[in-house]
Amino acid sequence: MSKLLLFGSSALIYYDHCRSLPRVSVSGPDLAAADFAPTAAMVRYALRAVPSLAVPLHVSVFAEHERRQKVARCHVAPTSVRDASFGRVAEGLFVPSPGLALAQYGRGRTLPDMVLRGMALCSCYALDEQDCLVERIPLTDPSALERATRLHRDVPGCRLAREALPWMVSGxxxxxxxxxxxxxxxxxxxxxxxxxxxxxxxxxxxxxxxxxxxxxxxxxxxxxxxxxxxxxxxxxxxxxxxxxxxxxxxxxxxxxxxxxxxxxxxxxxxxxxxxxxxxxxxxxxxxxxxxxxxxxxxxxxxxxxxxxxxxxxxxxxxx
Incomplete structure (x- = not known):
């Protein structure tokens, strides 16, 4: 069975709807040998496992030959992402940390957009299956997001994420x-x-x-x-x-x-x-x-x- 690693906007959609971080964490080196080339069957599986996800699905791959743009939007992971840890959402489906997801999202965005997306990660609310508000403990905080921007400097959107931090508020x-x-x-x-x-x-x-x-x-x-x-x-x-x-x-x-x-x-x-x-x-x-x-x-x-x-x-x- 191939695996999928959500990227950027798709990962943030997942975080919009989750009430807590994934319990199981897996390191990038442990996943390095896995096949992350997206297949149509795996994309359908991800959409069933996380109904809030939207198409096209954005995913990370670890090699150029794994890119299959017609199945999903593929983004080749830089070095720091390969060494990161990922949460397991479902069998074979993984998500980056909130800070890394925000950095990935930042490419081509505006600073106000990044501020609002970061504050959503630091918020006390999530969305249920009907997109109604439910309470949750914040998934992260600005200091943790700042640490992520230092760890993932090679991610294209990282710089904008770091510039947006001074205006993010938790809670x-x-x-x-x-x-x-x-x-x-x-x-x-x-x-x-x-x-x-x-x-x-x-x-x-x-x-x-x-x-x-x-x-x-x-x-x-x-x-x-x-x-x-x-x-x-x-x-x-x-x-x-x-x-x-x-x-x-x-x-x-x-x-x-x-x-x-x-x-x-x-x-x-x-x-x-x-x-x-x-x-x-x-x-x-x-x-x-x-x-x-x-x-x-x-x-x-x-x-x-x-x-x-x-x-x-x-x-x-x-x-």
């Missing part, structure tokens, strides 16, 4: 949270607002006096700038609040503000409309005491491109 609970984090942190030359990176889904411990009013020992802030004591909350259902939820949010805001935090809300509608997000950015810049410096000549076109890459807009399926 997003949804694609829209990741998109909002990227929009806030990326510099204006990429269509963002250039704010300092926030912490996502960060715990704020409450003093004993506040716990009675809040009926909890801590809150979790969607976005937190700890030094400036600024909290930004993303509310995907601002127009569908129950009275109980409205009461909870009012108490939450009051408790946080009594502790010296500035609380700013962002609704789904605001995030969908660039002009509305510009207004949010002005409010946030004042709260952070960080003036907006949007001097990029092509900011509006870059902003529109960033929104497109992030999948934002009124028709977006993510809440």
């Amino acid at each position: 997003a609970a949804s694609p829209r949270e990741a998109a909002l984090a990227a929009i806030l942190a990326l510099p204006p030359r990429y269509g963002g607002y250039g704010f300092p990176k926030p912490k996502l889904n960060a715990r704020i411990d409450l003093p004993r006096k506040a716990q009675g009013l809040a009926d909890t020992a801590y809150y979790v802030a969607d976005f937190l700038w700890e030094e400036q004591r600024v909290v930004l909350e993303y509310d995907s259902d601002a127009f569908h609040l129950t009275s109980e939820r409205h009461h909870h949010d009012t108490v939450r805001r009051g408790v946080l503000e009594s502790l010296g935090y500035r609380v700013i809300g962002v609704t789904r509608m605001q995030l969908n409309v660039r002009g509305e997000m510009d207004k949010v950015a002005v409010v946030l810049s004042r709260a952070l005491k960080r003036p907006l410096r949007i001097r990029a000549q092509r900011f509006r076109s870059q902003q529109a491109e960033l929104w497109r890459i992030a999948g934002l807009g009124a028709s977006s399926q993510w809440q």
